[in-house]
Amino acid sequence: MKNILIIGCGLLGSSLLRSIKQKKIAKKIFIYEKSKKNILKIKKLNLPGRIVKSLKEGVINSDLIFFCTPMSEYKNIILKVNNFVSPNCLITDIGSSKTQSSKMIKKFLKKGISWVSSHPIAGSEVSGPEHGKSDMFENRWCILIKEKNTKKNHLNILNKFWKKIGCKTVIMTSEKHDKIFSITSHLPHLVAYNLVKSAQEFEKKQNYDLIKYSAGGLRDFSRIAASNEIMWRDIFFNNKKNITKAINLFIRNLIAFKKDINSQNNKSILKKLVQTKKVRTKIIKLKQDVNKPDFGRN
Amino acid sequence: MKNILIIGCGLLGSSLLRSIKQKKIAKKIFIYEKSKKNILKIKKLNLPGRIVKSLKEGVINSDLIFFCTPMSEYKNIILKVNNFVSPNCLITDIGSSKTQSSKMIKKFLKKGISWVSSHPIAGSEVSGPEHGKSDMFENRWCILIKEKNTKKNHLNILNKFWKKIGCKTVIMTSEKHDKIFSITSHLPHLVAYNLVKSAQEFEKKQNYDLIKYSAGGLRDFSRIAASNEIMWRDIFFNNKKNITKAINLFIRNLIAFKKDINSQNNKSILKKLVQTKKVRTKIIKLKQDVNKPDFGRN
Secondary structure, eight states, X not given: OEEEEEEOOXXXXXXXXXXXXXTTOEEEEEEEOOOHHHHHHXXXXXXXXXXXXXXXXXXXXXXXXXXXXXXXXXXXXXXXXXXXXXXXXXXXXXXXXXXXXXXXXXXXXXXXXXXXXXXXXXXXXXOSGGGOOTTTTTTOEEEEEOOTTOOHHHHHHHHHHHHHHTXXXXXXXXXXXXXXHIIIIIHHXXXXXXXXXXXXXXXXXXXXXXXXXXXXXHHHHHHHTTSOHHHHHHHHHHTHHHHHHHHHHHHXXXXXXXXXXXXXXXXXXXXXXXXXXXXXXHHHHTTSSOSSGXXXXX | OEEEEEEOXXXXXXXXXXXHHHTTOEEEEEEEOOOHHHHXXXXXXXXXXXXXXXXXXXXXXXXXXXXXXOGGGHHHHHHHHXXXXXXXXXXXXXXXXXXXXXXXXXXXXXXXXXXXXXXXXXXXXOOSGGGOOTTTTTTOEEEEEOOTTXXXXXXXXXXXXXXXXXXXXXXXXXXXXXXXXXXXXXXXXXXXXXXXXXXXXXXXXXXXXXXXXXXGTHHHHHHHTXXXXXXXXXXXXXXXXXXXXXXXXXXXXXXXXXXHHHTTOXXXXXXXHHHHHHHHHHHHHTTSSOSSGGGGOO
16 A cells, blocks of 8 residues: 555546545545646545645655656656655656657656556546546556566556556557557547548538538547547657658558549459458457447447 | 338348338338348348338339448349339439439439439448347438439428438438538548558558557547448449549648648647547537547447
């Protein structure tokens, strides 16, 4: 039983908070939150934990610190944390890209302080502590990042922590992490944003009222394209090398698809459409999505 | 009260069947289905209507005929229907693209026979009569296609029919229809297929087991990319002119996004990400999707 500080209490920070409380993982939970709006919401929701007025109060009283802010805020907070943090404390974060932020952390975090990065694969298109849920991480993967200098006992601490929260855990390097998630998460988000943007442009140019006909496919993309803009800007900038490669692969394939359509290449297109179906079956088998048509939505 | 023939009793044909029965819209319902597998399912499910052994039996006994097969089957069926159909009969279909199929219908349908095209905006990634639902079309838009020669009383008949089924209706030309749905439906499906295909290629090349980490975005695309391949091949081929334009617009925007990411153009990217969010709000307001985070899936 340790004392835990959560820095940034939005959707994921507040979910973590609820889960830690529910599973009785910490002795004390401290919350550091910059936004006055969020603080009011946390109080109104009567969430567990104590809101600290200064970072110092939270840091000196905690054994384990979670960065749950957008990644672009890490640097400023690290520079402040450096003033109070003791070598007995372990720091982690839940950011969605790792290589760039690792470099930044190495550069700015006080020597002798340990930071082992985590990435629980969970979230939603909505933001703010009012949307957090104690079961947000249940049965989800949590990636733990192993760098050259990562200590085994720190990995063990985090491994235990996330398992108690309800996650399945896996350890990999930041490079492998960033490659995988450039394809399974970052490209899908970018493509969804881009599709909705293209629809908006088309609507404006043609002067058609087309959003009302979105049930045929567009609506699914609009959900992802409603995700938090600060968080996603940070991810796109942080993982730009892998995302650029992913975009190039995607465009190459899309141009090939266009050729198939224009030449009515029956064999080639059917092969593609049949193959992609297999991924859905695999995802359902791996329990990565609900096994209901249309997400059970209607 | 009229007699209705449904040709093709898969997901949508069987949904229509259930709805017609439930709302008592027809005196008699006839089903013509080619697939023996589907016929067995229809019997086992004890669905309403009478399965006819020959097209002739269904056609000569019906006032209203629905084509609910993939569009690539229309021509063959039309050539058979021509032998028995009377001028008092009205034919419609529920296909997802209209301009090309309209031309084909004009060319092959016997002179003096009326075909007014419909497109209810409903469906799912699963196929077959076992997945049909009587409320499939409830509160969905149904587009009615008005061509130069379309008779007002035929539009009125279909308008009444779809409203009884539970749809909101709107009348437009096939050209406008195909432009709108190239963006709101056909491009999203193509992009989803293409994203899943790109992920499969990446997985193979890198030898990473990445599908299990699909909860961060990919899983949503995999649902759409599991849609019926025959239906979607037909749509892509039928609306290839508009889809090609939509792909080009999409690629132009994606390249601009890539530039923003690589130059870390904060202002430009935030503007895009904030703007796309508005579409989700509009879609929810228009009741085109469930008003729950993550489609209420977890």
